[in-house]
Amino acid sequence: MTKGKDTKETILISALSIVSQSGLEGLSIGKLAQTVGLSKSGLFAHFNSLENLQLAVLQKAVDIFIETVIVPALKQPRGEPRICAISKNLFEWDRKFSGGCPFFSISAELDDKPGVVRDFLVSTQKDFVSTIANMAQIAITEGHFRKDLNPQQFAYDFYAIVLCHHHFDRLLNDPLAQNYYLNAFKALIKNSH
Amino acid sequence: MTKGKDTKETILISALSIVSQSGLEGLSIGKLAQTVGLSKSGLFAHFNSLENLQLAVLQKAVDIFIETVIVPALKQPRGEPRICAISKNLFEWDRKFSGGCPFFSISAELDDKPGVVRDFLVSTQKDFVSTIANMAQIAITEGHFRKDLNPQQFAYDFYAIVLCHHHFDRLLNDPLAQNYYLNAFKALIKNSH
DNA sequence: GACTAATACGAACGATCGTACTATTATTTT
DNA sequence: AAAATAATAGTACGATCGTTCGTATTAGTC
Numbered sequence: 001m002t003k004g005k006d007t008k009e010t011i012l013i014s015a016l017s018i019v020s021q022s023g024l025e026g027l028s029i030g031k032l033a034q035t036v037g038l039s040k041s042g043l044f045a046h047f048n049s050l051e052n053l054q055l056a057v058l059q060k061a062v063d064i065f066i067e068t069v070i071v072p073a074l075k076q077p078r079g080e081p082r083i084c085a086i087s088k089n090l091f092e093w094d095r096k097f098s099g100g101c102p103f104f105s106i107s108a109e110l111d112d113k114p115g116v117v118r119d120f121l122v123s124t125q126k127d128f129v130s131t132i133a134n135m136a137q138i139a140i141t142e143g144h145f146r147k148d149l150n151p152q153q154f155a156y157d158f159y160a161i162v163l164c165h166h167h168f169d170r171l172l173n174d175p176l177a178q179n180y181y182l183n184a185f186k187a188l189i190k191n192s193h
Numbered sequence: 194m195t196k197g198k199d200t201k202e203t204i205l206i207s208a209l210s211i212v213s214q215s216g217l218e219g220l221s222i223g224k225l226a227q228t229v230g231l232s233k234s235g236l237f238a239h240f241n242s243l244e245n246l247q248l249a250v251l252q253k254a255v256d257i258f259i260e261t262v263i264v265p266a267l268k269q270p271r272g273e274p275r276i277c278a279i280s281k282n283l284f285e286w287d288r289k290f291s292g293g294c295p296f297f298s299i300s301a302e303l304d305d306k307p308g309v310v311r312d313f314l315v316s317t318q319k320d321f322v323s324t325i326a327n328m329a330q331i332a333i334t335e336g337h338f339r340k341d342l343n344p345q346q347f348a349y350d351f352y353a354i355v356l357c358h359h360h361f362d363r364l365l366n367d368p369l370a371q372n373y374y375l376n377a378f379k380a381l382i383k384n385s386h
Numbered sequence: 387g388a389c390t391a392a393t394a395c396g397a398a399c400g401a402t403c404g405t406a407c408t409a410t411t412a413t414t415t416t
Numbered sequence: 417a418a419a420a421t422a423a424t425a426g427t428a429c430g431a432t433c434g435t436t437c438g439t440a441t442t443a444g445t446c
Binding site for chain 1: 216293298300305346352354365376
């Protein structure tokens with residue numbers, strides 16, 4: 001009863017690493033089985049379909065994301081401090097995966113592929129954007145941000161520089177990626193005051 | 194001699210559409226051959242390898258990008274007008290492909306896959322970022338932008354909101370994506386004065 | 387220790403992948 | 417019109433894909 005859960009955990013961690021590097025397309029049952037030292041059919045039996053495996057991997061990623069990025073931020077005071085904490089924690093999140101944020105890795109490949117996996121991803125991404133917008137709204141009521149700031153626009157602007165950091169860092173290998181991001185974040189906060 | 198060029202053109206246009214929707218992973222020789230009405234081997238003979246096909250598709254994308262986005266912008270006055278033209282033309286570029294900007298579609302899947310295709314993509318993306326930075330530099334010397342503006346940082350900020358627009362539009366299907374982008378662009382220009 | 391359920395394995399399936407050959411048409415050049 | 421070349425088709429290959437099935441091994445329960 002507990003053995004199954006353990007190997008399932010091992011499988012998902014391995015799978016997440018693959019997804020982070022090669023996206024969902026790079027996640028094949030045969031390859032994954034080889035990586036974790038199981039037979040193809042043995043691994044398959046845990047999920048009964050590739051789609052279920054993909055969903056389980058995404059759910060695992062969400063769990064780790066919440067635990068790494070969201071929960072610690074909520075321990076900060078309401079408003080601006082929480083947003084700054086999110087920004088900081090995102091670097092830690094990124095560092096957890098050899099290929100960078102797994103959500104980013106699969107966003108592009110799913111954006112024209114309807115199905116439950118895409119639906120799940122979209123749902124989690126919308127949750128994140130909403131979380132940022134909510135935090136911005138709180139920062140307004142707390143008096144940190146100016147009253148005429150649009151929280152949704154803030155979430156967009158924040159998401160933008162996060163996405164771009166990943167792009168400059170992982171694809172372009174620009175050594176200044178983090179500098180650009182930090183400057184942009186500082187400017188975003190400043191313009192929100 | 195000319196017949197080959199024609200069918201090659203047809204192939205590349207079809208291939209670009211596929212790549213825009215499903216990325217490079219979605220571009221298979223068999224499927225593409227079926228789409229354009231050729232036999233697998235007949236199509237293969239045009240490129241002699243999948244890698245060459247991918248490179249040709251990317252080169253075609255670059256050609257169209259320059260013709261759609263860059264060249265018209267260069268007809269505008271130096272400095273800020275050119276940057277605004279780029280911003281406007283990018284929407285036209287996006288509209289040319291059913292799946293959105295093909296470069297975006299393949300960025301994530303290539304960022305951990307070394308090879309000539311990745312090298313080519315990185316090279317073109319760096320070219321684009323440099324082009325934006327150069328235009329920002331010109332806008333400074335023309336007196337449109339403030340003297341202490343960092344052109345590279347401007348290019349990053351600009352790239353960020355473009356990326357994010359694609360994300361909000363294609364993945365999240367947010368009807369306000371364009372609004373967010375236009376607001377962000379307006380703010381970026383304003384803060385550069 | 388016996389029984390049962392969970393877990394893993396091995397082999398095979400149809401399908402598709404990129405690629406390599408050879409043969410057969412079209413097209414261009416002489 | 418004949419010869420030469422380019423373009424396409426046909427077939428087959430090894431590999432890998434997700435999935436199914438039957439069987440063997442392991443683990444937990446009584």
